[in-house]
Amino acid sequence: GAGVSQTPSNKVTEKGKYVELRCDPISGHTALYWYRQSLGQGPEFLIYFQGTGAADDSGLPNDRFFAVRPEGSVSTLKIQRTERGDSAVYLCASSLTRSPGELFFGEGSRLTVL
Amino acid sequence: AQSVTQPDIHITVSEGASLELRCNYSYGATPYLFWYVQSPGQGLQLLLKYFSGDTLVQGIKGFEAEFKRSQSSFNLRKPSVHWSDAAEYFCAVGLEGNFNKFYFGSGTKLNVKP
Numbered sequence: 001g002a003g004v005s006q007t008p009s010n011k012v013t014e015k016g017k018y019v020e021l022r023c024d025p026i027s028g029h030t031a032l033y034w035y036r037q038s039l040g041q042g043p044e045f046l047i048y049f050q051g052t053g054a055a056d057d058s059g060l061p062n063d064r065f066f067a068v069r070p071e072g073s074v075s076t077l078k079i080q081r082t083e084r085g086d087s088a089v090y091l092c093a094s095s096l097t098r099s100p101g102e103l104f105f106g107e108g109s110r111l112t113v114l
Numbered sequence: 115a116q117s118v119t120q121p122d123i124h125i126t127v128s129e130g131a132s133l134e135l136r137c138n139y140s141y142g143a144t145p146y147l148f149w150y151v152q153s154p155g156q157g158l159q160l161l162l163k164y165f166s167g168d169t170l171v172q173g174i175k176g177f178e179a180e181f182k183r184s185q186s187s188f189n190l191r192k193p194s195v196h197w198s199d200a201a202e203y204f205c206a207v208g209l210e211g212n213f214n215k216f217y218f219g220s221g222t223k224l225n226v227k228p
Binding site: 003004031033035040041042043044045048050055056058059091093100101102103104105106107108 | 118120146148150155156157158159160163165204206208213214215216217218219220221
C-alpha cells in the first residue's frame with residue numbers, strides 16, 4: 001500500500017521482555033516520527049528522524065527505549081525490560097520536508113504488557 | 115511548559131447541525147496549529163494547519179478553524195455535520211521554528227445522531 005505501515009498491529013508481552021515495533025514509511029518521505037498514545041490521551045512525541053539520524057529524541061521516556069533507522073527508510077522502535085506502564089498504542093508517522101507539519105500516520109502498534 | 119487543552123471529551127450533534135470543537139493552548143509565542151482526525155481503524159489524518167497569515171484557515175472535508183491570539187484558541191468548525199464525521203479529533207501545537215515535534219491535546223470524540 002501507499003501509506004505508513006506498522007507491524008505488528010497488536011503485541012502482547014510479559015513484563016520484563018524485549019519488544020520491537022516496526023515502521024515502514026511512505027516511500028520518499030525523509031522525516032519519520034514515533035509517538036505514543038495512551039488510553040484516553042493524545043499522541044505524545046517520542047523521537048524524530050531526518051534520514052538515518054535521530055534529530056530529536058527528547059521524548060524517549062528513559063534508556064529502555066531506543067529507535068533506529070539504519071538506511072533512512074524503515075525504522076524500529078525497541079523497548080527493553082518492558083513494564084506495564086509501557087502499554088499503549090505506538091504510532092509512526094512520516095512526512096516530506098517540503099510539507100511541514102503534514103504528518104502521515106500509520107494505524108499504530110498496540111502494545112500490551114501483562 | 116507547552117500544553118494543549120481540549121475541554122470537551124465527548125460531543126454529540128445531530129446530522130446537519132453545526133459543529134465547533136474547542137482547543138486552547140499555552141505557549142508564549144505564536145505556535146503552529148493543527149487539527150487531526152482519527153477515524154476507527156485508520157491513522158490520524160491532517161484536517162488543516164495554521165502557520166501565519168489569515169487567521170481563518172480552510173481544511174479538507176469542509177472543516178475550518180480560526181486562530182484567536184487573544185484567547186489562545188484554535189477552534190474547529192463545520193457548518194453542517196455528516197454521519198461520516200463521527201471520529202476523534204485532536205488539536206496539536208508546534209513551537210515556532212520547529213515543525214518536527216508536536217504537542218497534542220487529549221482529543222474530542224464526536225458522535226453524530228441521525
